[in-house]
Amino acid sequence: MPSKNITPQGHYVAPLEETPVAPIDKLDESQKARSTWADAWDAMRRRPSFWISSVLILLIIVVAVFPTLFTQVSPTACQLSQSNGGPVAGHPLGFTRQGCDVFSRVIHGTQASVTVGLMATLMVTLVGVIVGALAGFYGGILDTLVSRLGDIFFAIPTVLGAIVLMSVLPVRTPLTVAVVLAIFAWPQIARIMRGAVLSAKNSDYVMASTALGVSKFKILLRHVVPNAIAPVIVIATVSLGTFIVAEATLSFLGIGLPTNIMSWGNDIGQARTSIVTSPQVLLYPAAALSVTVLSFLMLGDVVRDALDPKARARR
Amino acid sequence: MSQPVTETVPSLDGGADQPLLQIRDLEVGFETQRGIVPAVRGVDLTLYAGQTLAIVGESGSGKTTTAQSIIDLLPGTGKVTGGQILFEGRDLTTLNAREIQAVRGNLIGYVPQDPMSNLNPVWSIGFQVEEAIKANNIAQGKDARLRTIQVLKEAGLSDAADRLKQYPHQFSGGMRQRVLIGIGLSSRPKLLIADEPTSALDVTVQRTILDHLATLTRDYGTSVLFITHDLGLAAERAEQLVVMYQGKVVESGPSQEILANPRHPYTQRLVAAAPSLASRRIQSVKHAEAKDAEIFSEGSLDDTLLERASKREHAAPADELISVKNVSKLYKIRKQGFRHDELLAVNDVSFGVHRGTTTAIVGESGSGKSTVAKLILQLESITSGEIKFDGQDVAGLRGAELLKFRRRVQPVFQDPYGSLDPQYSVGNTIAEPLLAHKVGTAKEREARVRELLDQVSLPSATRFRYPSELSGGQRQRIAIARALALKPDVLVLDEAVSALDVLVQGQILNLLTELQTELGLTYLFITHDLAVVRLVADNVCVMQKGKIVEAATTDEVFDNPRELYTQELLAAIPGGNFEFGR
Numbered sequence: 001m002p003s004k005n006i007t008p009q010g011h012y013v014a015p016l017e018e019t020p021v022a023p024i025d026k027l028d029e030s031q032k033a034r035s036t037w038a039d040a041w042d043a044m045r046r047r048p049s050f051w052i053s054s055v056l057i058l059l060i061i062v063v064a065v066f067p068t069l070f071t072q073v074s075p076t077a078c079q080l081s082q083s084n085g086g087p088v089a090g091h092p093l094g095f096t097r098q099g100c101d102v103f104s105r106v107i108h109g110t111q112a113s114v115t116v117g118l119m120a121t122l123m124v125t126l127v128g129v130i131v132g133a134l135a136g137f138y139g140g141i142l143d144t145l146v147s148r149l150g151d152i153f154f155a156i157p158t159v160l161g162a163i164v165l166m167s168v169l170p171v172r173t174p175l176t177v178a179v180v181l182a183i184f185a186w187p188q189i190a191r192i193m194r195g196a197v198l199s200a201k202n203s204d205y206v207m208a209s210t211a212l213g214v215s216k217f218k219i220l221l222r223h224v225v226p227n228a229i230a231p232v233i234v235i236a237t238v239s240l241g242t243f244i245v246a247e248a249t250l251s252f253l254g255i256g257l258p259t260n261i262m263s264w265g266n267d268i269g270q271a272r273t274s275i276v277t278s279p280q281v282l283l284y285p286a287a288a289l290s291v292t293v294l295s296f297l298m299l300g301d302v303v304r305d306a307l308d309p310k311a312r313a314r315r
Numbered sequence: 316m317s318q319p320v321t322e323t324v325p326s327l328d329g330g331a332d333q334p335l336l337q338i339r340d341l342e343v344g345f346e347t348q349r350g351i352v353p354a355v356r357g358v359d360l361t362l363y364a365g366q367t368l369a370i371v372g373e374s375g376s377g378k379t380t381t382a383q384s385i386i387d388l389l390p391g392t393g394k395v396t397g398g399q400i401l402f403e404g405r406d407l408t409t410l411n412a413r414e415i416q417a418v419r420g421n422l423i424g425y426v427p428q429d430p431m432s433n434l435n436p437v438w439s440i441g442f443q444v445e446e447a448i449k450a451n452n453i454a455q456g457k458d459a460r461l462r463t464i465q466v467l468k469e470a471g472l473s474d475a476a477d478r479l480k481q482y483p484h485q486f487s488g489g490m491r492q493r494v495l496i497g498i499g500l501s502s503r504p505k506l507l508i509a510d511e512p513t514s515a516l517d518v519t520v521q522r523t524i525l526d527h528l529a530t531l532t533r534d535y536g537t538s539v540l541f542i543t544h545d546l547g548l549a550a551e552r553a554e555q556l557v558v559m560y561q562g563k564v565v566e567s568g569p570s571q572e573i574l575a576n577p578r579h580p581y582t583q584r585l586v587a588a589a590p591s592l593a594s595r596r597i598q599s600v601k602h603a604e605a606k607d608a609e610i611f612s613e614g615s616l617d618d619t620l621l622e623r624a625s626k627r628e629h630a631a632p633a634d635e636l637i638s639v640k641n642v643s644k645l646y647k648i649r650k651q652g653f654r655h656d657e658l659l660a661v662n663d664v665s666f667g668v669h670r671g672t673t674t675a676i677v678g679e680s681g682s683g684k685s686t687v688a689k690l691i692l693q694l695e696s697i698t699s700g701e702i703k704f705d706g707q708d709v710a711g712l713r714g715a716e717l718l719k720f721r722r723r724v725q726p727v728f729q730d731p732y733g734s735l736d737p738q739y740s741v742g743n744t745i746a747e748p749l750l751a752h753k754v755g756t757a758k759e760r761e762a763r764v765r766e767l768l769d770q771v772s773l774p775s776a777t778r779f780r781y782p783s784e785l786s787g788g789q790r791q792r793i794a795i796a797r798a799l800a801l802k803p804d805v806l807v808l809d810e811a812v813s814a815l816d817v818l819v820q821g822q823i824l825n826l827l828t829e830l831q832t833e834l835g836l837t838y839l840f841i842t843h844d845l846a847v848v849r850l851v852a853d854n855v856c857v858m859q860k861g862k863i864v865e866a867a868t869t870d871e872v873f874d875n876p877r878e879l880y881t882q883e884l885l886a887a888i889p890g891g892n893f894e895f896g897r
Contacts, residue, residue, distance in 0.1 A: 009361050009555055011568030013578045019565045021581045025788040025819045027777060035781050036738055204733035208794070211692050212748040212801075213721035226738045 040306040047305075053298035060292055064114040067107045075104040075262055084278040096267070096281050097274045105267055106288050112174050112263035113292070117244035119178035120185070125236045127182065128189025133228070135190070136197030137220050147194070150187035158184040159249055166255045177256055181246050185239065192235055196228035203227070230307040238300035241293035248289055264289045335403060335538050336362040336385070336506060342397035343377070343384050351396065354380045356562040358398075362538055362555070364505070367529075369541035369553035369570070371585070373816035377562040378542050382508050385540075386419045387412075402506070420451045424499035424537075426528075428511040430491035434483040440467075441479025444498055451502040462501070470497030471527050489520035496528055503535055510542040517679035517843065518887040525552060544816060546589045547846075548889035550574050558582050588821035636805065636837050637668040637691065642700030644686055660686045662861035663700070668854075670804075673831070673838040675848040675869070677884070678858035687858070688809045688841045692726050693717070705804075722752060725798035729810035731790035735782040741768075741793050742778030748800045767796040770833075771826060788819035792826070799830070809841045824850055846888050849873055857881050 044050045063070060073090065078100035085095040093102035135146040153161075161184040162177075169176055200206070201224050209219050250256030251265025252272075259266055264285040271282035343355035355377040362368045372378040383389050385400055385407060400407040402423070407415065419425070427433040434443060444463045448454055454462040467475035470493040483491060492512060499507055509528070513521035529552065532539050543549050549556055550570045557567040558581065566579040577583045644661040661683045668674045678684040689695040691702060693709055702709050704720065712720050725748075728734040735744055742764050749760045765775040771792040782790055791811060798806055808827070812820045828851060830836060840852055848855055848869065855872045857865040857880065865878045876882045 009363075009568065011572055011578075012359075012564070012566065014563060014565045016580065019560060019563050019579070019581070021560070021584070024584075024822055025786055027773060027785070027789060035740065036783070039783075204728045204730055205736040207694060208726065208728060208734050208797070209736075209747065209751075211694060211721060211724075211726045212751055212797070213718045214747065214751040218751070223736050223738075227736065 036307075040303075043306040044302050047302050049298050050302040053295045053302065056291065056295040057299065060110060060114060060295065063107055064110045067111060071101075071104045071107045073101045073104040075100055075108040077101075084274055084281065086278075086280075093284050094278070094280055096271065097278075098270075102281060102284050105262055106264070106284050109262045109264045109267055109285060110288065110292075112257055112261050113244050113247055113265070113289070115174045116178050116181070116247040116257075116263075117240045117292075117296075119175065120181040120243040120246075121236055121240045123178060123182035124185045124189050124239065125232065127186045129193050129225070129229070129232055131186070132190035132193025133197050133220065133225055136194035136228075137201055137216075137224060143194075146190070150190050153184055154187040154191075156184055159246055162246065162250055163253065163255060166250060172256070172258050174257065174261070177247055177250060178243075181243055185243070188239070189232055189235060192231050193228060196231055197224055200224045200227040234300055234304040234307060237303055238297055241296035241300075244289065244296075245293055333404065334361045334401075335364045335366075336360070336540070337401040338381070338385075338398070339401065340398040341381065341384065341395065341400065343380050343389065343393060344396045346392035346394070353396075354393065354562055355384070358559070358562075358564050360557055360564070360567070362506070362540060364538055365536050366555055367532070367539040367541065367553040368555040368557060369543055369549035370557045370559055371543060371546055371549045372559035373544060373818065375561075376559040378559050379510055381559070382510055382540060382542050384408075385508065386423050386425060387415045388419075388425070420447065420504070421502050422505050424502065424504035424507040426492075426496050426499040426507065426509040426512045429515050430488050430495055431515065433495060434486075434491055436483050439480050439482055440486065440494055441481075444494065444501070447498045448501055453502050466497045466501045467494065469500070469531065470494060472497075487520075488516050489524060492516060492524055493527070496524070496531070500531055500535065500537065504537060506538045506540060507532060508540045508542070511544070512541075513548075514544070518845070518889075519679065519883055521889070522887040545889055546574075546585055546817065551889050558585065584818060588818050634670055635667040636670040636705060637839070638703045639667070639687075639691070640665050640701045640703070642687075642690060642702060643698050644683075644690060644695065645698040659861055661690065664858075664861075664863050665700075666856050666863060666866055668805075668837060668839055670837055671831070671835050672853040673840055673851050674854045674856065675840040675842060675852035676856045676858055677842060677845055677848055679843055679884075681860070682858040683861040684841050684843075684858050685809055688726070688807050688839065691839065692724060692807055693720065694726075718752065722801045723803050724805045724807065725801065725803040726807045726809060727791070727794050727798050727811045729813055731787045731794060731814060732782075734794050735790055737782050739781075740778065741780050741782070741785075744782075744793060745778070745797045745800055748797060752801060754801070763800065764796075767799055770799065770830065771796045786819070788815050788823060791815065791823055795823075795826070795830075799834070802834075803836070805837045805839065807839045807841070810843070811840075812847060813842060813844060820847070827851065845873075845884055857884065 078096070078098045080099045082091075082095040082099040084097055085091075085099070087094045091101050091103065093106070096102055096105065131146055131150075135143040158181065162180045165180045165183070166172065166177070169180070206219055206223055209223055210216075214222070247256055247263065248265030248268060251263050252269040254269060256265050257263045259270075267285040268282055268289070271285070275282050338358055338360040341355055341358040341360075342353065344351035344353045346352075358377070358381055360368070360370075360381070370378040370381060380389065380393065383393070384395050385402075387407070387410075389395075395408050398408070402418065407418065410418070434440070438446075441460075441463055444466055445459050448459050448462050448466070453459075463479065464475045467478065472478055472490065472493060478486075486494065496509075496512070499509075512528070513524050516524065525548075528539075531537075539553070541549060541553050550573075553570055555568070556570040556573050558565050558573070558579070560581045566573060566577065566582045573582060574586060577586045642661060642664050643659065646658045646660055648656045648658055664683075664687060666674070676684045676687055686695065690697050691704075691709075693712065697710055704724065707720075709720060735741075739747070742761070745764045745767055746760045749755060749763060754760070755763065764778055768775050768777055773789065773792055773796075777785075777789075777793075782793070785793070794811075795806075806827075811827075812823050815823060824847065827838065831838060838851070840848070842848060852869045855865075855867065855869050856863045857872065857878065859880050865872060865876065865881045867877075872881060873885065876885055
């Protein structure tokens with residue numbers, strides 16, 4: 001017990017008009033309702049890098065779908081007489097060693113590169129999310145099996161594995177390249193999804209739903225996956241860029257897309273021979289590749305910041 | 316109503332009368348994208364040498380921010396935007412980083428809130444105490460080691476020398492807090508700031524720690540600045556109180572006087588809502604026979620809980636709705652390799668819950684009380700024994716039977732931040748049980764959601780909002796509304812009000828009692844807080860180490876505790892000896 005001596009501070013009471021007492025725990029109805037995704041959108045909208053990367057990605061997609069909007073020159077109409085020639089009217093970026101128009105080849109090469117990137121990302125995300133979610137949620141022997149299988153694939157470097165597999169494949173199309181990349185890349189997404197599901201499934205709202213009588217599978221679909229998907233979206237956005245690089249790497253090595261399919265990787269590979277005499281032939285497809293990858297990395301960065309719960313709390 | 320009373324300004328003529336710490340018109344703000352948000356608005360505070368002063372307030376009142384600004388520990392973007400902090404006549408707000416460092420630790424010690432996260436898990440205890448001793452230049456080299464042992468001994472660790480090499484995880488929460496207090500007092504500071512030093516600890520541990528802290532600071536003549544949300548604790552431990560509300564001081568003065576005669580409406584509210592041993596059960600139970608006889612008028616929160624307690628009435632117990640017989644739960648804890656340890660979380664527990672009544676299960680952390688709740692909810696399977704609900708054994712329930720059981724027994728969990736899915740709007744959250752049990756059409760479900768929101772006193776527009784926009788109390792209301800959606804017979808409330816501020820807690824307890832009268836609900840109330848038990852429970856089971864040590868009616872347990880453990884628990888309730896508001 002404190003001593004009962006009289007303290008020198010005196011008894012002070014704040015004037016009521018300066019410190020009005022609000023109703024206890026009243027709902028503030030002035031604010032607009034906000035979901036996680038609406039919040040994330042708001043946060044992204046304020047970032048210049050979101051707009052820069054989105055505009056670039058949109059442009060890249062339009063180029064990939066309608067290359068003829070940007071150039072009328074055929075990328076395959078090559079004249080050896082123009083070999084490694086500099087820019088002339090109608091051919092702003094000059095000619096390759098084969099005498100093909102560089103600008104036209106960069107534009108037409110977009111399609112294959114972006115297709116491989118998108119398809120691989122889609123496949124990896126789909127497989128990774130399903131496998132990771134099931135393994136994390138149900139656990140037990142399924143989890144052990146899937147995790148060890150993932151470890152085996154994880155131990156093989158994606159590009160190395162792809163080189164081996166591509167070199168034995170009879171047909172090489174954008175689809176096969178995407179499938180091969182996906183085979184070696186899914187464990188990353190699966191691991192992230194599994195971890196996120198593990199933490200989400202132990203949350204109180206999952207226990208509450210169980211006690212309400214919601215079935216296990218419905219809990220997985222309705223509560224666990226939506227709360228675990230954010231990191232996957234971030235990684236998927238970033239890995240889209242890396243898949244485009246991987247395709248370029250394979251094509252550069254001559255085991256990606258066949259030479260009759262135009263892609264940046266192929267063009268970079270072919271320009272290698274004339275890098276000293278006419279570096280611009282290599283520079284332009286390489287620049288296109290860099291800009292594309294950078295756009296996706298930038299977008300991934302913005303998305304990560306927007307979905308980061310810690311960053312959310314600070315806003 | 317109270318009239319503004321001018322403070323008797325203490326003389327500043329120096330000498331013995333000069334205050335140790337004087338805060339004048341302190342303003343602290345946090346920089347955000349939308350400009351500076353004020354957290355502390357014009358706080359005045361005076362503390363004399365040897366005094367103990369407590370700042371009391373709810374979360375967000377600015378009490379911790381005030382304390383942190385004294386030793387320049389404001390987090391992130393916080394900064395002092397105005398006013399003075401005079402410590403022995405020197406303004407601490409004008410000091411640079413190096414100068415404040417000399418004050419911090421040396422002249423002003425600090426004991427943080429959470430002993431679990433405030434010791435670095437990768438360094439041994441001895442290293443961390445020694446580090447503080449060296450940093451404050453109390454001793455160096457070999458002397459520092461000897462001083463470390465001495466500090467730990469003073470902090471109440473008897474075998475200090477042997478414990479130097481141990482790591483934080485080998486210490487219990489109470490022991491860690493002792494270490495932190497030892498560090499805080501190691502340099503014999505003139506002022507010790509203790510920010511909620513025991514709110515993470517069990518009541519009995521809290522009591523011994525606070526007793527020890529009081530002894531030490533009295534021996535050293537250290538002034539103490541207590542930060543707490545608990546009015547009872549503040550009144551018991553400090554002679555001077557400062558009540559903060561929304562960043563401002565609403566009332567300050569001698570604690571006895573404030574408790575006896577609170578003048579500001581906010582303080583009056585706090586005093587009225589403080590649960591203590593003097594309180595009684597809030598409202599009557601609706602008994603089986605007299606269904607429509609008397610429904611008690613709902614009282615406003617500004618009444619003392621005591622007044623409403625007087626409306627209480629005794630009733631003959633109704634039939635037993637839940638009966639727990641010789642239930643045990645054994646957990647196997649995996650260790651390295653194939654070995655495992657066995658933990659008997661619940662040991663041969665038996666009790667019954669009568670329809671329409673509230674049974675509280677009380678115990679400290681690790682007593683097995685939450686496990687009992689999970690067993691009754693069928694979220695864990697029982698190892699042996701039998702739980703019957705309405706005459707039916709619940710262990711064997713499968714499929715449709717289990718679903719029917721789930722409809723009738725609903726849980727409300729402790730953490731209002733974790734028990735609602737952040738991705739779900741409030742409306743969808745409340746409608747989820749209806750959807751899962753395929754009740755009604757979409758339109759009927761929406762009507763039911765509105766009705767439920769009304770029952771928990773929230774506007775029906777709340778259904779469009781998301782949990783992140785709501786306060787803890789509001790979320791807990793949503794959780795209660797969800798639990799009520801299927802018109803259950805039983806609510807299992809697992810520490811349902813423990814995380815809330817005292818006023819909000821009082822509000823939720825009132826709501827629960829009103830709902831019980833209105834809907835004839837049966838509550839199983841799991842809590843560590845005996846003071847709350849007195850307000851809501853008809854029967855109490857006290858648990859310790861997996862066993863029920865005492866089970867009786869609430870009045871019997873409180874007026875006449877038979878077991879030593881129950882007596883200890885009761886004695887440890889802070890402010891238990893005070894009569895609030897009268």
